[in-house]
Amino acid sequence: MIRLEHLSKVFQTGTVNENAAIRDVNLTVKEGDFITIIGSNGSGKTTLFNLITGTYPPTEGNIYIRGKDVSREPEFKRARYIGRIFQDPLLGTASNMSLEDNMMITYRKGFKGLKVSLNGKMRDFFREKLVPLQMGLEDRMKDNVGLLSGGQRQALTLLMMVLSQPALILLDEHTAALDPKNAQIVLDLTTRFVEEYKLTTMMITHNMSQAIRYGTRLLMMDLGEIILDVEGKEKQNLTVEKLVDKFHEIREKTFVSDEALLSQG
Ligand SMILES: Nc1ncnc2c1ncn2[C@@H]1O[C@H](COP(=O)(O)OP(=O)(O)O)[C@@H](O)[C@H]1O
Ligand SMILES: [Mg+2]
Structure with a gap:
């Protein structure tokens, strides 16, 4: 489903610092x-x-997805x-927005253009998804994400990513x-x-x-x-x-x- 063909990446080509970071990866x-x-x-x-x-962009080669x-x-x-999570917990979610707004944004991604809005039904759905994290986040849906710990944020980022399919x-x-x-x-x-x-x-x-x-x-x-x-x-x-x-x-x-x-x- 994902194929990398003769993929290469050279940084700073033609300088003394030229660096082949990826070499013909298949x-x-x-x-x-x-x-x-x-x-x-x-x-x-x-x-x-x-x-x-x-x-x-790659220096050479191709990337095929599905x-x-x-x-x-x-x-x-x-x-x-493509969902990506970094080492830094601050990068996956928006600090100055509530949990439910953060979740809504990612959830919309999964719908590819369909209009879905944050209503009571949606909140129930999110709450239901937060419970299994066992971090008590289901009671903090209106809190800003900036108030969460690093672990809670990574868990939330992970959940949001999954929801975006x-x-x-x-x-x-x-x-x-x-x-x-x-x-x-x-x-x-x-x-x-x-x-x-x-x-x-x-x-x-x-x-x-x-x-x-x-x-x-x-x-x-x-x-x-x-x-x-x-x-x-x-x-x-x-x-x-x-x-x-x-x-x-x-x-x-x-x-x-x-x-x-x-x-x-
Ligand atoms: N944006 C960049 N510009 C120049 N060199 C880079 C850049 N990103 C990575 N490199 C170089 O590419 C090589 C591989 O780095 P990286 O992919 O970050 O390694 P890893 O994640 O395995 O530690 C390193 O020599 C690094 O210095
Ligand atoms: Mg690295």
Whole structure:
């Protein structure tokens, strides 16, 4: 359903700082895949997302989503069917607006032009959706989102994204800025939504054991390339040690300097 063909991104072409952040990446993401992505800092994970969302045009190659070549489609158009969550909880919701207004805006996105308005029925629907988050947000629908904690905001962002029914969900270390307890809550919620709504998902994490434990498929990136792509039994049988070994095998270099990638929390 999503295909990346010979995708490349070079920054600052022709200068001494020329940097090939993505190098000839080929990838087919199947409908319903839940992909975890690991790779050391600067390996190109975020840039890959930026190319998929249209934040930057690719230097070379093409991106197909559900058969359509979207490589040259502007970011705002792709945002209608690609949901993205960042590390920073402030980026997903509008601080100076109420929960219900925030939810209404995203919900409208899913209707592609149909008029729906915030009425009693809609409020009941939102309340019903907020209850399972178990954060008491169903009683705070008129509060400004700016009053919520980081964990509550990420959970709300996640819920809103699900309501907008995107074809693809991109999570860029979306729990990394949260305390361990809230990170776990948001992660659990993520898995629940992905399974319940059969969402096609790509999730970047700096935590290897998380990447192994969650998802149906695992990618490892290094120097702008996908150097490992495993799923099914092979993924289930992975351990952090095996991953490190594989990386050594493939690249013949050590992770020693990269403590973040080795964190097992
Ligand atoms: N807008 C940009 N301009 C120039 N270089 C960039 C830009 N975005 C990313 N890069 C470079 O591309 C490489 C990959 O970065 P990034 O995709 O952010 O890595 P990751 O998310 O895996 O840590 C890095 O060398 C980074 O400095
Ligand atoms: Mg990144």
